[in-house]
Amino acid sequence: MKLSIAVAVLMLVFAAHTEAQEAEKTIVEHFSNFGDQLKDMSVKTxxxxxxxxxxEFATKTRNWFTEQFDKMKTKIDETFQA
Known part of the structure; x- marks a missing residue:
């Protein structure tokens, strides 16, 4: 009786160990998944x-800076033209 229980327990341990090894990813799979994640992240970014x-905010800000720069250029040209 004890021998049959021991054999059953060993078979369960062996089955669990085999499934655990199948579930582990190889380094190649890890790098492949990492590459795919980087591609997805770059597309989203x-x-x-x-x-x-x-x-609208970015467009207005760009236009404002352009106007301010043009005003400054005009002022400098007027000041140093004489």
Whole structure:
């Protein structure tokens, strides 16, 4: 009786160990998944940057800086022209 229980327990341990080894990913799979995650993140980042640069706030800010720079250039040209 004790021998059959010991054999059953050993079979369960062996089965659990075999399943655990199958579930472990290889280094190649880890790097492949990491590469895929980087590609997804870069696409999402590119979309986000595009949305931000096309936003109303960004457009108004760019226009304001352009106007201020043009005013400053005009003022400098008027001052040092004489």
């Amino acid at each position: 590119k979309d986000l940057v595009g949305k931000i640069s096309d936003s």
